[in-house]
Amino acid sequence: ALTAGIVGLPNVGKSTLFNAITKAGAEMANYPFATIEPNVGMVEVPDDRLDRIQELIPADKVVPTTFEFTDIAGIVKGASQGEGLGNKFLENIRQVNAIVHVVRAFDDDDITHVSGKVDPLDDIETINTELVLADLESIDKRFSRVEKAAKSAKDKEAIAELAVLEQLKPALEAGKPARSIEWDDDEQKIIHNLFLLTSKPVLYVANVAEDDMADPTASEYFQQIKQYADEENADVIGISARAEEEIAEMDDEDKAEFMELQGITEPGLNRLIRAAYHMLDLRTFFTAGGKETRAWTFRAGMKAPQVAGVIHSDFERGFIRAETFSFEDLDKYASLKAIKEAGRRRSEGKEYVVQDGDIIEFLFNV
Numbered sequence: 001a002l003t004a005g006i007v008g009l010p011n012v013g014k015s016t017l018f019n020a021i022t023k024a025g026a027e028m029a030n031y032p033f034a035t036i037e038p039n040v041g042m043v044e045v046p047d048d049r050l051d052r053i054q055e056l057i058p059a060d061k062v063v064p065t066t067f068e069f070t071d072i073a074g075i076v077k078g079a080s081q082g083e084g085l086g087n088k089f090l091e092n093i094r095q096v097n098a099i100v101h102v103v104r105a106f107d108d109d110d111i112t113h114v115s116g117k118v119d120p121l122d123d124i125e126t127i128n129t130e131l132v133l134a135d136l137e138s139i140d141k142r143f144s145r146v147e148k149a150a151k152s153a154k155d156k157e158a159i160a161e162l163a164v165l166e167q168l169k170p171a172l173e174a175g176k177p178a179r180s181i182e183w184d185d186d187e188q189k190i191i192h193n194l195f196l197l198t199s200k201p202v203l204y205v206a207n208v209a210e211d212d213m214a215d216p217t218a219s220e221y222f223q224q225i226k227q228y229a230d231e232e233n234a235d236v237i238g239i240s241a242r243a244e245e246e247i248a249e250m251d252d253e254d255k256a257e258f259m260e261l262q263g264i265t266e267p268g269l270n271r272l273i274r275a276a277y278h279m280l281d282l283r284t285f286f287t288a289g290g291k292e293t294r295a296w297t298f299r300a301g302m303k304a305p306q307v308a309g310v311i312h313s314d315f316e317r318g319f320i321r322a323e324t325f326s327f328e329d330l331d332k333y334a335s336l337k338a339i340k341e342a343g344r345r346r347s348e349g350k351e352y353v354v355q356d357g358d359i360i361e362f363l364f365n366v
């Protein structure tokens with residue numbers, strides 16, 4: 001499964017946020033699989049469309065799709081030199097599909113800051129420097145090999161890769177992550193194959209004070225982080241990890257009351273989940289009309305057979321076609337019958353690129 005790894009300096013609120021995630025996940029009604037690693041937190045992806053589908057095409061139960069966060073502990077200065085847990089930390093980052101970088105954006109004299117003062121940009125740089133150094137080291141080894149292949153053997157692929165490396169290296173040397181460069185599609189493929197740390201998408205989470213919860217964007221720390229994130233094509237959201245942990249423990253009634261008091265309409269965790277989903281280019285399709293109304297996750301650009309494989313590998317192997325209509329149409333025509341009469345239910349084949357919000361029935365050979 002796709003996962004976003006939570007990183008950050010010590011004492012910035014990572015565990016607090018991760019606790020909020022696991023507690024929210026523990027509430028999940030339809031938890032399908034029990035075995036999960038202690039550093040993995042699974043949450044439901046909030047989606048109002050599910051309720052509307054259930055209203056119009058009722059089923060026994062409603063099953064939201066899920067999203068995984070992985071807690072990556074142990075960043076230390078010097079990680080790229082393999083100090084202490086450093087190597088392990090970098091390896092763990094290599095395994096995740098995206099990075100959620102938690103940054104302290106609250107003042108609290110009782111909570112020690114590793115470098116003695118709250119300075120979000122300095123904190124971000126500390127971690128990013130380690131990642132940049134690790135990438136520099138890994139491309140250095142590759143550089144000479146590719147250069148040789150490009151120059152002596154005139155190998156086409158090597159020539160293309162060399163061009164990317166020649167652009168990448170000075171950027172990294174200047175402390176810039178690979179994602180800060182706008183790569184075209186071909187270059188992007190090469191970058192992908194380099195398994196870099198700094199090419200992974202990043203979402204910065206400004207852990208703001210509880211007082212700033214209603215409008216995190218008003219916090220000065222948030223604004224600093226936002227400016228930094230913009231420059232490297234990354235996103236940022238502001239939440240209060242401590243408040244989220246409290247919210248995750250409340251029953252629905254207390255939750256509603258607390259949120260109203262704070263002037264928020266939904267938990268910040270929902271925004272985090274959506275932002276992480278978006279960062280990974282994830283989309284949702286639905287199945288309905290059977291025993292359950294259910295949301296599933298796929299990656300933007302996937303074609304019908306691959307998407308069928310999200311449900312079961314047999315569906316992909318034996319794929320015949322997809323019977324589908326959009327959520328917008330269901331919402332508008334308000335019944336299956338009306339959708340069919342309006343000719344809005346379509347038969348799609350192997351080449352169909354599934355769209356977010358599609359409600360699909362897959363037909364397949366067993």
Ligand code: GDP
Nearest residue numbers: 010011012013014015016106108111240241242
């Ligand atoms: P980690 O080392 O990054 O995992 O940080 P922790 O989650 O353990 O948090 C470190 C300390 O900061 C703990 O005492 C938390 O209760 C506290 N903390 C976390 N989030 C907030 C917050 O939003 N506001 C305040 N005041 N304290 C927080």
